[in-house]
Amino acid sequence: QDSQEKETVAPERAEEAKLKAKYPNLGQKPGGSDFLMKRLQKGQKYFDSGDYNMAKAKMKNKQLPSAGPDKNLVTGDHIPTPQDLPQRKSSLVTSKLAG
Protein backbone atom coordinates (compact mmCIF):
# COMPACT_ATOMS: atom_id res chain seq x y z
CA GLN A 1 0.00 0.00 0.00
CA ASP A 2 2.79 2.42 0.95
CA SER A 3 4.89 1.98 -2.17
CA GLN A 4 1.78 2.09 -4.30
CA GLU A 5 0.88 5.46 -2.83
CA LYS A 6 4.37 6.79 -3.49
CA GLU A 7 3.99 5.78 -7.14
CA THR A 8 0.68 7.60 -7.47
CA VAL A 9 2.06 10.70 -5.73
CA ALA A 10 5.03 11.06 -8.05
CA PRO A 11 3.00 11.89 -11.17
CA GLU A 12 1.01 14.52 -9.24
CA ARG A 13 4.17 16.14 -7.90
CA ALA A 14 5.75 16.07 -11.34
CA GLU A 15 2.67 17.78 -12.76
CA GLU A 16 2.84 20.38 -10.00
CA ALA A 17 6.48 21.10 -10.86
CA LYS A 18 5.50 21.53 -14.53
CA LEU A 19 2.81 24.01 -13.58
CA LYS A 20 5.04 26.02 -11.25
CA ALA A 21 7.67 26.20 -14.00
CA LYS A 22 5.14 27.72 -16.37
CA TYR A 23 3.49 30.06 -13.87
CA PRO A 24 6.01 30.95 -11.16
CA ASN A 25 3.65 33.53 -9.65
CA LEU A 26 0.91 30.99 -9.00
CA GLY A 27 -0.80 31.53 -5.66
CA GLN A 28 0.81 30.25 -2.50
CA LYS A 29 -2.39 28.71 -1.21
CA PRO A 30 -2.94 25.49 -3.15
CA GLY A 31 -6.39 25.52 -4.69
CA GLY A 32 -7.22 28.36 -2.37
CA SER A 33 -9.73 31.10 -2.35
CA ASP A 34 -8.75 32.48 -5.77
CA PHE A 35 -10.58 29.59 -7.42
CA LEU A 36 -13.53 29.99 -5.11
CA MET A 37 -13.74 33.74 -5.71
CA LYS A 38 -13.68 33.13 -9.45
CA ARG A 39 -16.46 30.57 -9.05
CA LEU A 40 -18.58 32.94 -7.01
CA GLN A 41 -18.10 35.75 -9.53
CA LYS A 42 -19.23 33.73 -12.53
CA GLY A 43 -21.47 35.78 -14.76
CA GLN A 44 -20.11 39.13 -13.62
CA LYS A 45 -19.89 41.50 -16.57
CA TYR A 46 -18.54 44.90 -15.69
CA PHE A 47 -18.43 47.68 -18.22
CA ASP A 48 -16.79 51.00 -17.56
CA SER A 49 -17.14 53.41 -20.46
CA GLY A 50 -14.15 55.45 -19.29
CA ASP A 51 -11.86 52.43 -19.20
CA TYR A 52 -13.26 51.26 -22.50
CA ASN A 53 -12.58 54.52 -24.32
CA MET A 54 -9.12 54.89 -22.83
CA ALA A 55 -8.24 51.36 -23.80
CA LYS A 56 -9.52 51.98 -27.30
CA ALA A 57 -7.40 55.12 -27.61
CA LYS A 58 -4.30 53.41 -26.23
CA MET A 59 -4.66 50.32 -28.39
CA LYS A 60 -5.51 52.04 -31.65
CA ASN A 61 -3.33 49.83 -33.78
CA LYS A 62 -2.79 46.92 -31.45
CA GLN A 63 -4.90 43.94 -30.46
CA LEU A 64 -6.69 44.24 -27.15
CA PRO A 65 -5.17 41.77 -24.67
CA SER A 66 -7.31 38.72 -24.11
CA ALA A 67 -7.66 37.04 -20.75
CA GLY A 68 -4.41 35.19 -20.23
CA PRO A 69 -3.78 31.75 -18.85
CA ASP A 70 -2.90 33.14 -15.42
CA LYS A 71 -5.80 31.91 -13.31
CA ASN A 72 -4.98 34.31 -10.50
CA LEU A 73 -6.24 37.27 -12.47
CA VAL A 74 -9.83 37.56 -11.38
CA THR A 75 -10.05 41.05 -12.83
CA GLY A 76 -7.34 42.03 -15.24
CA ASP A 77 -6.28 44.14 -18.13
CA HIS A 78 -8.95 42.72 -20.31
CA ILE A 79 -11.59 45.36 -20.83
CA PRO A 80 -14.79 43.83 -22.12
CA THR A 81 -15.83 45.39 -25.39
CA PRO A 82 -19.18 45.23 -27.13
CA GLN A 83 -17.64 42.76 -29.58
CA ASP A 84 -16.65 40.44 -26.73
CA LEU A 85 -20.00 40.27 -25.05
CA PRO A 86 -22.03 37.28 -26.17
CA GLN A 87 -24.88 38.14 -28.47
CA ARG A 88 -28.29 38.08 -26.88
CA LYS A 89 -30.42 35.43 -28.46
CA SER A 90 -33.05 37.04 -30.63
CA SER A 91 -35.38 34.08 -30.99
CA LEU A 92 -35.71 30.88 -29.04
CA VAL A 93 -35.66 27.72 -31.10
CA THR A 94 -37.00 24.27 -30.26
CA SER A 95 -34.44 21.77 -28.99
CA LYS A 96 -33.02 19.41 -31.62
CA LEU A 97 -33.63 16.52 -29.22
CA ALA A 98 -37.33 16.98 -29.93
CA GLY A 99 -36.82 16.97 -33.70
Next chain:
Amino acid sequence: GFGSLMQDVLWCFSQVKGTIDVGVTEADVISTVEFNHTGELLATGDKGGRVVIFQREQESKNQPHRRGEYNVYSTFQSHEPEFDYLKSLEIEEKINKIRWLPQQNAAYFLLSTNDKTVKLWKVSERDKRPEGYNLKDEDGRLRDPSMITMLRVPVLRPMDLMVEATPRRVFANAHTYHINSISVNSDYETYMSADDLRINLWNFEITNQSFNIVDIKPANMEELTEVITAAEFHPHHCNTFVYSSSKGTIRLCDMRTSALCDRHAKFFEEPEDPSNRSFFSEIISSISDVKFSHSGRFIMTRDYLTVKVWDLNMENRPIETYQVHDYLRSKLCSLYENDCIFDKFECVWNGSDSVIMTGSYNNFFRMFDRNTKRDVTLEASRENSKPRAILKPRKVCVGGKRRKDEISVDSLDFSKKILHTAWHPSENIIAVAATNNLYIFQDKVN
Protein backbone atom coordinates in the same frame (compact mmCIF):
# COMPACT_ATOMS: atom_id res chain seq x y z
CA GLY B 1 -31.89 -9.01 -15.77
CA PHE B 2 -32.13 -6.42 -13.03
CA GLY B 3 -29.37 -6.47 -10.44
CA SER B 4 -27.25 -8.87 -12.46
CA LEU B 5 -23.55 -9.31 -12.03
CA MET B 6 -21.33 -7.43 -14.46
CA GLN B 7 -20.45 -10.50 -16.48
CA ASP B 8 -24.10 -11.27 -17.13
CA VAL B 9 -25.13 -7.84 -18.31
CA LEU B 10 -24.50 -6.97 -21.92
CA TRP B 11 -25.35 -3.40 -22.74
CA CYS B 12 -26.89 -2.65 -26.13
CA PHE B 13 -27.53 0.48 -28.04
CA SER B 14 -31.19 1.38 -28.04
CA GLN B 15 -31.67 4.97 -29.23
CA VAL B 16 -29.87 8.25 -29.80
CA LYS B 17 -31.54 11.67 -29.77
CA GLY B 18 -30.12 14.84 -31.23
CA THR B 19 -28.32 15.70 -34.44
CA ILE B 20 -24.88 14.97 -35.83
CA ASP B 21 -23.48 18.47 -36.16
CA VAL B 22 -19.91 19.28 -37.04
CA GLY B 23 -20.04 22.34 -34.80
CA VAL B 24 -22.22 22.06 -31.72
CA THR B 25 -24.47 25.02 -30.92
CA GLU B 26 -23.87 26.00 -27.30
CA ALA B 27 -27.60 25.98 -26.54
CA ASP B 28 -27.90 22.30 -27.53
CA VAL B 29 -25.45 21.06 -24.91
CA ILE B 30 -27.39 18.82 -22.51
CA SER B 31 -26.90 19.93 -18.92
CA THR B 32 -29.07 17.51 -16.95
CA VAL B 33 -30.82 14.13 -17.40
CA GLU B 34 -33.36 12.57 -15.04
CA PHE B 35 -35.81 9.64 -15.09
CA ASN B 36 -39.03 10.09 -13.13
CA HIS B 37 -39.86 7.71 -10.25
CA THR B 38 -41.44 5.04 -12.44
CA GLY B 39 -39.02 5.38 -15.34
CA GLU B 40 -41.90 6.11 -17.66
CA LEU B 41 -40.58 9.60 -18.34
CA LEU B 42 -37.07 10.84 -19.08
CA ALA B 43 -36.33 14.56 -18.93
CA THR B 44 -33.38 16.50 -20.29
CA GLY B 45 -32.42 20.13 -19.78
CA ASP B 46 -29.96 22.05 -21.92
CA LYS B 47 -27.83 25.18 -21.95
CA GLY B 48 -30.50 26.97 -23.99
CA GLY B 49 -32.93 26.71 -21.07
CA ARG B 50 -35.12 24.10 -22.76
CA VAL B 51 -36.59 20.94 -21.30
CA VAL B 52 -37.42 17.91 -23.44
CA ILE B 53 -39.42 15.05 -21.89
CA PHE B 54 -39.47 11.61 -23.45
CA GLN B 55 -42.09 8.99 -22.66
CA ARG B 56 -41.60 5.27 -22.87
CA GLU B 57 -43.98 3.69 -25.32
CA GLN B 58 -46.20 0.82 -24.22
CA GLU B 59 -44.60 -2.51 -25.01
CA SER B 60 -46.33 -4.28 -27.83
CA LYS B 61 -46.48 -7.98 -28.47
CA ASN B 62 -45.94 -7.31 -32.18
CA GLN B 63 -42.48 -5.87 -31.61
CA PRO B 64 -40.96 -7.68 -28.63
CA HIS B 65 -37.47 -6.47 -29.48
CA ARG B 66 -38.37 -2.82 -29.17
CA ARG B 67 -38.48 -2.85 -25.42
CA GLY B 68 -40.40 0.35 -24.92
CA GLU B 69 -38.58 3.07 -26.80
CA TYR B 70 -38.60 6.63 -25.55
CA ASN B 71 -40.38 9.17 -27.75
CA VAL B 72 -40.78 12.90 -27.38
CA TYR B 73 -43.69 13.67 -25.06
CA SER B 74 -43.32 17.36 -24.35
CA THR B 75 -40.83 20.17 -24.85
CA PHE B 76 -40.84 23.69 -23.50
CA GLN B 77 -38.69 26.71 -22.74
CA SER B 78 -38.14 26.57 -19.00
CA HIS B 79 -35.75 29.46 -18.40
CA GLU B 80 -34.60 32.44 -20.43
CA PRO B 81 -31.40 34.48 -20.24
CA GLU B 82 -31.57 37.42 -17.86
CA PHE B 83 -29.37 40.32 -16.89
CA ASP B 84 -29.37 41.64 -13.35
CA TYR B 85 -28.57 45.30 -13.97
CA LEU B 86 -28.20 46.09 -10.31
CA LYS B 87 -25.36 43.62 -9.89
CA SER B 88 -24.04 43.62 -13.49
CA LEU B 89 -24.67 39.92 -13.47
CA GLU B 90 -25.48 37.86 -16.52
CA ILE B 91 -27.81 35.01 -15.57
CA GLU B 92 -27.57 32.01 -17.83
CA GLU B 93 -30.67 30.15 -18.90
CA LYS B 94 -28.83 26.84 -18.61
CA ILE B 95 -30.85 24.21 -16.74
CA ASN B 96 -28.59 23.01 -13.94
CA LYS B 97 -30.92 20.35 -12.54
CA ILE B 98 -34.31 18.75 -13.08
CA ARG B 99 -35.99 16.81 -10.31
CA TRP B 100 -39.31 15.01 -10.63
CA LEU B 101 -42.02 14.99 -8.01
CA PRO B 102 -43.66 11.63 -7.34
CA GLN B 103 -46.85 11.30 -9.33
CA GLN B 104 -50.00 11.93 -7.29
CA ASN B 105 -52.60 12.40 -10.03
CA ALA B 106 -52.85 12.31 -13.80
CA ALA B 107 -50.45 15.22 -14.24
CA TYR B 108 -46.67 15.11 -13.95
CA PHE B 109 -44.72 17.69 -11.96
CA LEU B 110 -41.04 18.56 -12.12
CA LEU B 111 -38.70 21.17 -10.72
CA SER B 112 -36.19 22.79 -13.05
CA THR B 113 -33.58 25.32 -12.05
CA ASN B 114 -30.98 27.62 -13.54
CA ASP B 115 -28.41 29.55 -11.49
CA LYS B 116 -30.95 31.74 -9.74
CA THR B 117 -34.57 30.62 -10.15
CA VAL B 118 -36.38 27.35 -9.49
CA LYS B 119 -39.63 26.63 -11.33
CA LEU B 120 -42.34 24.02 -10.77
CA TRP B 121 -43.76 22.77 -14.06
CA LYS B 122 -46.97 20.85 -14.55
CA VAL B 123 -47.12 18.57 -17.57
CA SER B 124 -50.61 17.35 -18.35
CA GLU B 125 -52.53 15.74 -21.17
CA ARG B 126 -55.59 17.02 -22.87
CA ASP B 127 -57.46 14.62 -25.13
CA LYS B 128 -60.95 16.05 -25.00
CA ARG B 129 -62.35 19.45 -25.66
CA PRO B 130 -65.77 20.96 -25.13
CA GLU B 131 -67.80 21.65 -28.24
CA GLY B 132 -71.14 23.32 -28.72
CA TYR B 133 -70.92 26.51 -26.72
CA ASN B 134 -73.90 28.78 -26.93
CA LEU B 135 -72.25 32.17 -26.92
CA LYS B 136 -69.34 31.45 -29.25
CA ASP B 137 -68.93 29.36 -32.37
CA GLU B 138 -66.30 26.69 -32.99
CA ASP B 139 -63.71 29.26 -34.07
CA GLY B 140 -64.15 31.14 -30.82
CA ARG B 141 -65.90 34.09 -32.39
CA LEU B 142 -68.68 35.52 -30.28
CA ARG B 143 -72.16 34.86 -31.49
CA ASP B 144 -74.76 37.57 -31.48
CA PRO B 145 -77.03 36.68 -28.54
CA SER B 146 -80.08 38.06 -30.29
CA MET B 147 -79.61 35.49 -33.09
CA ILE B 148 -79.69 32.54 -30.73
CA THR B 149 -82.99 30.72 -30.71
CA MET B 150 -82.04 27.43 -29.07
CA LEU B 151 -79.90 26.43 -26.13
CA ARG B 152 -77.63 23.46 -26.26
CA VAL B 153 -75.46 21.69 -23.70
CA PRO B 154 -71.77 21.67 -24.62
CA VAL B 155 -70.34 18.16 -24.87
CA LEU B 156 -66.80 16.84 -24.52
CA ARG B 157 -65.50 15.45 -27.77
CA PRO B 158 -62.21 13.57 -28.25
CA MET B 159 -59.34 15.47 -29.84
CA ASP B 160 -55.74 14.68 -30.78
CA LEU B 161 -53.65 14.28 -27.68
CA MET B 162 -52.09 17.53 -26.59
CA VAL B 163 -49.44 17.67 -23.88
CA GLU B 164 -49.22 20.99 -22.12
CA ALA B 165 -46.50 22.26 -19.85
CA THR B 166 -47.38 25.15 -17.58
CA PRO B 167 -45.26 26.89 -14.96
CA ARG B 168 -47.19 26.52 -11.71
CA ARG B 169 -44.73 28.15 -9.32
CA VAL B 170 -41.68 30.37 -9.70
CA PHE B 171 -39.30 30.41 -6.74
CA ALA B 172 -37.11 33.45 -7.33
CA ASN B 173 -34.82 35.92 -5.57
CA ALA B 174 -33.63 33.56 -2.85
CA HIS B 175 -30.07 32.90 -4.00
CA THR B 176 -27.21 35.37 -4.11
CA TYR B 177 -24.87 32.70 -5.45
CA HIS B 178 -25.31 30.04 -8.11
CA ILE B 179 -27.74 27.18 -7.51
CA ASN B 180 -26.02 23.81 -7.94
CA SER B 181 -28.65 21.42 -6.53
CA ILE B 182 -32.33 20.94 -5.86
CA SER B 183 -33.80 18.00 -3.97
CA VAL B 184 -37.40 17.00 -3.31
CA ASN B 185 -38.10 15.95 0.27
CA SER B 186 -39.73 12.61 1.05
CA ASP B 187 -42.59 14.51 2.68
CA TYR B 188 -43.51 15.71 -0.84
CA GLU B 189 -44.35 19.09 0.66
CA THR B 190 -40.94 20.70 0.73
CA TYR B 191 -37.75 20.80 -1.29
CA MET B 192 -34.34 22.38 -0.93
CA SER B 193 -32.18 24.49 -3.23
CA ALA B 194 -28.45 24.85 -2.64
CA ASP B 195 -26.02 27.46 -3.92
CA ASP B 196 -22.28 27.89 -3.28
CA LEU B 197 -22.76 29.18 0.24
CA ARG B 198 -26.36 28.64 1.33
CA ILE B 199 -29.15 26.07 1.33
CA ASN B 200 -32.81 27.09 1.41
CA LEU B 201 -35.89 25.06 2.27
CA TRP B 202 -39.10 25.75 0.35
CA ASN B 203 -42.70 24.72 0.62
CA PHE B 204 -44.13 23.94 -2.82
CA GLU B 205 -47.14 26.15 -2.16
CA ILE B 206 -45.22 29.23 -1.05
CA THR B 207 -43.06 31.18 -3.46
CA ASN B 208 -42.44 34.40 -1.56
CA GLN B 209 -40.65 32.82 1.39
CA SER B 210 -38.01 30.22 1.99
CA PHE B 211 -36.17 29.12 5.10
CA ASN B 212 -32.40 29.31 5.13
CA ILE B 213 -31.14 26.07 6.66
CA VAL B 214 -27.42 26.22 5.92
CA ASP B 215 -25.22 29.32 5.65
CA ILE B 216 -21.47 28.91 5.35
CA LYS B 217 -20.70 32.42 4.21
CA PRO B 218 -17.88 33.78 6.39
CA ALA B 219 -18.22 37.27 7.89
CA ASN B 220 -15.09 38.22 6.01
CA MET B 221 -15.02 36.85 2.45
CA GLU B 222 -11.23 36.82 2.56
CA GLU B 223 -11.60 33.87 4.93
CA LEU B 224 -13.58 31.80 2.44
CA THR B 225 -12.04 28.35 2.20
CA GLU B 226 -14.77 26.11 0.89
CA VAL B 227 -18.08 26.17 -0.95
CA ILE B 228 -21.11 23.88 -1.14
CA THR B 229 -20.98 21.75 -4.26
CA ALA B 230 -24.06 19.48 -4.02
CA ALA B 231 -26.90 18.65 -1.65
CA GLU B 232 -29.60 16.00 -1.35
CA PHE B 233 -32.39 14.93 0.98
CA HIS B 234 -32.42 11.44 2.48
CA PRO B 235 -34.83 9.26 0.45
CA HIS B 236 -36.94 8.27 3.49
CA HIS B 237 -36.10 10.48 6.47
CA CYS B 238 -37.57 13.88 5.76
CA ASN B 239 -35.49 15.56 8.47
CA THR B 240 -32.12 14.45 7.07
CA PHE B 241 -30.02 15.82 4.24
CA VAL B 242 -26.38 15.89 3.16
CA TYR B 243 -24.23 18.46 1.42
CA SER B 244 -20.77 18.12 -0.07
CA SER B 245 -17.96 20.67 -0.28
CA SER B 246 -15.11 21.77 -2.51
CA LYS B 247 -12.72 20.36 0.12
CA GLY B 248 -13.95 16.80 -0.34
CA THR B 249 -16.07 16.61 2.81
CA ILE B 250 -19.70 15.67 3.34
CA ARG B 251 -21.92 16.92 6.14
CA LEU B 252 -25.12 15.21 7.21
CA CYS B 253 -27.64 17.48 8.91
CA ASP B 254 -30.75 16.85 10.96
CA MET B 255 -33.38 19.58 10.69
CA ARG B 256 -34.91 18.52 13.99
CA THR B 257 -31.94 19.69 16.02
CA SER B 258 -32.13 23.36 15.06
CA ALA B 259 -33.62 25.72 12.52
CA LEU B 260 -30.22 26.67 11.13
CA CYS B 261 -28.25 23.51 10.38
CA ASP B 262 -24.80 25.07 10.45
CA ARG B 263 -23.70 22.42 12.90
CA HIS B 264 -23.62 19.04 11.27
CA ALA B 265 -24.82 15.83 12.85
CA LYS B 266 -22.18 13.84 10.96
CA PHE B 267 -19.00 14.85 9.15
CA PHE B 268 -17.54 12.54 6.50
CA GLU B 269 -13.93 13.04 5.53
CA GLU B 270 -11.19 10.71 4.40
CA PRO B 271 -7.89 11.43 6.16
CA GLU B 272 -5.18 12.64 3.81
CA ASP B 273 -1.51 11.85 4.07
CA PRO B 274 0.07 15.33 4.27
CA SER B 275 3.17 14.10 2.44
CA ASN B 276 0.99 13.37 -0.60
CA ARG B 277 -0.25 16.89 -0.84
CA SER B 278 0.30 18.81 -4.08
CA PHE B 279 -1.07 21.96 -5.66
CA PHE B 280 -3.79 19.85 -7.22
CA SER B 281 -4.86 17.92 -4.12
CA GLU B 282 -7.67 20.20 -3.05
CA ILE B 283 -8.95 20.81 -6.57
CA ILE B 284 -9.24 17.11 -7.40
CA SER B 285 -10.77 16.33 -4.02
CA SER B 286 -13.64 18.75 -4.65
CA ILE B 287 -16.86 16.71 -4.70
CA SER B 288 -18.91 17.34 -7.84
CA ASP B 289 -21.91 15.15 -6.94
CA VAL B 290 -23.40 13.41 -3.92
CA LYS B 291 -26.20 10.82 -4.10
CA PHE B 292 -27.98 8.75 -1.48
CA SER B 293 -28.44 5.09 -2.30
CA HIS B 294 -32.07 4.04 -2.83
CA SER B 295 -31.86 2.20 0.49
CA GLY B 296 -30.77 5.37 2.26
CA ARG B 297 -27.92 3.51 3.97
CA PHE B 298 -25.09 4.82 1.81
CA ILE B 299 -23.97 7.96 0.03
CA MET B 300 -21.88 8.07 -3.09
CA THR B 301 -19.58 10.99 -3.93
CA ARG B 302 -17.74 11.86 -7.13
CA ASP B 303 -14.51 13.82 -7.16
CA TYR B 304 -12.29 14.41 -10.15
CA LEU B 305 -10.61 11.00 -10.29
CA THR B 306 -12.73 8.67 -8.12
CA VAL B 307 -16.18 7.59 -6.99
CA LYS B 308 -16.54 6.77 -3.30
CA VAL B 309 -19.24 4.97 -1.36
CA TRP B 310 -19.70 5.93 2.28
CA ASP B 311 -21.64 4.10 4.97
CA LEU B 312 -23.73 6.62 6.93
CA ASN B 313 -22.52 4.92 10.10
CA MET B 314 -18.84 5.44 9.35
CA GLU B 315 -17.57 8.98 9.06
CA ASN B 316 -13.83 8.53 9.04
CA ARG B 317 -13.41 6.96 5.60
CA PRO B 318 -15.38 5.65 2.61
CA ILE B 319 -16.14 1.93 2.53
CA GLU B 320 -15.40 1.72 -1.20
CA THR B 321 -13.26 3.76 -3.60
CA TYR B 322 -13.35 3.26 -7.35
CA GLN B 323 -10.82 4.72 -9.78
CA VAL B 324 -12.58 6.33 -12.71
CA HIS B 325 -9.58 7.43 -14.78
CA ASP B 326 -6.49 7.40 -12.59
CA TYR B 327 -4.27 7.72 -15.70
CA LEU B 328 -5.22 11.42 -15.70
CA ARG B 329 -3.06 11.95 -12.63
CA SER B 330 -0.04 12.42 -14.89
CA LYS B 331 -1.95 14.93 -17.02
CA LEU B 332 -3.10 17.28 -14.27
CA CYS B 333 -0.96 20.19 -15.45
CA SER B 334 -2.55 20.37 -18.90
CA LEU B 335 -5.99 19.53 -17.47
CA TYR B 336 -5.58 22.53 -15.19
CA GLU B 337 -4.55 24.74 -18.10
CA ASN B 338 -7.54 23.77 -20.24
CA ASP B 339 -9.90 23.98 -17.25
CA CYS B 340 -10.93 20.31 -17.53
CA ILE B 341 -9.81 19.78 -13.96
CA PHE B 342 -12.88 21.79 -12.93
CA ASP B 343 -15.34 19.58 -14.87
CA LYS B 344 -18.22 18.45 -12.68
CA PHE B 345 -19.06 14.81 -13.24
CA GLU B 346 -22.21 13.28 -11.78
CA CYS B 347 -22.71 9.74 -10.53
CA VAL B 348 -25.74 7.44 -10.26
CA TRP B 349 -26.87 4.24 -8.54
CA ASN B 350 -28.79 1.48 -10.28
CA GLY B 351 -32.17 0.55 -8.84
CA SER B 352 -30.84 -2.13 -6.49
CA ASP B 353 -27.76 -0.09 -5.41
CA SER B 354 -25.52 -2.90 -6.67
CA VAL B 355 -23.93 -1.01 -9.58
CA ILE B 356 -22.76 2.60 -9.83
CA MET B 357 -22.08 4.60 -12.96
CA THR B 358 -20.24 7.79 -13.83
CA GLY B 359 -18.87 9.50 -16.93
CA SER B 360 -15.39 10.27 -18.19
CA TYR B 361 -13.76 11.78 -21.29
CA ASN B 362 -13.75 10.63 -24.91
CA ASN B 363 -17.47 9.88 -24.45
CA PHE B 364 -16.50 7.02 -22.15
CA PHE B 365 -18.56 6.11 -19.14
CA ARG B 366 -17.75 3.64 -16.38
CA MET B 367 -19.78 1.15 -14.35
CA PHE B 368 -18.65 -0.49 -11.12
CA ASP B 369 -20.31 -3.57 -9.68
CA ARG B 370 -20.08 -3.24 -5.92
CA ASN B 371 -20.53 -6.98 -5.30
CA THR B 372 -18.17 -8.53 -7.83
CA LYS B 373 -15.78 -5.55 -7.86
CA ARG B 374 -15.70 -5.78 -11.64
CA ASP B 375 -15.81 -2.64 -13.72
CA VAL B 376 -16.36 -1.81 -17.36
CA THR B 377 -15.71 1.15 -19.65
CA LEU B 378 -18.23 1.77 -22.41
CA GLU B 379 -18.46 4.42 -25.09
CA ALA B 380 -21.37 6.52 -26.36
CA SER B 381 -20.66 7.02 -30.02
CA ARG B 382 -22.46 7.04 -33.35
CA GLU B 383 -20.19 4.22 -34.54
CA ASN B 384 -21.85 1.85 -32.09
CA SER B 385 -25.35 2.97 -32.99
CA LYS B 386 -26.83 0.03 -34.80
CA PRO B 387 -30.09 -1.12 -33.24
CA ARG B 388 -29.45 -3.61 -30.42
CA ALA B 389 -25.71 -3.56 -31.14
CA ILE B 390 -23.84 -4.83 -28.10
CA LEU B 391 -21.43 -2.26 -26.66
CA LYS B 392 -17.87 -3.44 -26.65
CA PRO B 393 -15.84 -2.68 -23.52
CA ARG B 394 -13.18 -0.01 -24.10
CA LYS B 395 -9.76 0.21 -22.57
CA VAL B 396 -7.31 3.05 -22.10
CA CYS B 397 -3.69 2.15 -22.52
CA VAL B 398 -1.34 3.69 -19.98
CA GLY B 399 2.10 3.90 -21.53
CA GLY B 400 3.92 0.92 -22.90
CA LYS B 401 2.65 -1.10 -25.80
CA ARG B 402 -0.82 -0.22 -26.99
CA ARG B 403 -2.97 -3.15 -28.02
CA LYS B 404 -4.96 -2.95 -31.21
CA ASP B 405 -8.32 -1.89 -29.76
CA GLU B 406 -6.97 0.19 -26.90
CA ILE B 407 -6.74 3.96 -26.93
CA SER B 408 -3.79 5.85 -25.50
CA VAL B 409 -4.24 8.60 -22.92
CA ASP B 410 -2.85 11.20 -25.31
CA SER B 411 -5.48 10.34 -27.92
CA LEU B 412 -8.42 10.94 -25.60
CA ASP B 413 -10.75 13.72 -26.69
CA PHE B 414 -11.25 15.92 -23.65
CA SER B 415 -13.98 17.93 -25.33
CA LYS B 416 -16.20 14.83 -25.33
CA LYS B 417 -17.23 14.70 -21.68
CA ILE B 418 -19.95 12.55 -20.20
CA LEU B 419 -20.97 14.67 -17.23
CA HIS B 420 -24.62 13.60 -16.92
CA THR B 421 -26.10 10.11 -16.86
CA ALA B 422 -29.27 8.55 -15.46
CA TRP B 423 -30.33 5.01 -14.55
CA HIS B 424 -33.92 3.79 -14.76
CA PRO B 425 -35.29 3.26 -11.24
CA SER B 426 -35.98 -0.46 -11.66
CA GLU B 427 -34.67 -1.69 -15.01
CA ASN B 428 -31.33 -1.85 -16.75
CA ILE B 429 -31.96 1.14 -18.98
CA ILE B 430 -29.53 4.05 -18.89
CA ALA B 431 -29.53 7.50 -20.44
CA VAL B 432 -26.14 9.04 -21.25
CA ALA B 433 -25.74 12.68 -22.31
CA ALA B 434 -22.83 13.13 -24.74
CA THR B 435 -22.65 16.89 -25.32
CA ASN B 436 -25.67 17.50 -27.56
CA ASN B 437 -26.74 13.89 -28.02
CA LEU B 438 -28.73 11.68 -25.67
CA TYR B 439 -27.96 7.97 -25.84
CA ILE B 440 -30.26 5.32 -24.40
CA PHE B 441 -28.79 1.89 -23.72
CA GLN B 442 -30.55 -1.22 -22.46
CA ASP B 443 -29.41 -4.63 -21.39
CA LYS B 444 -29.68 -7.38 -23.94
CA VAL B 445 -33.07 -8.94 -24.45
CA ASN B 446 -32.86 -12.65 -24.92
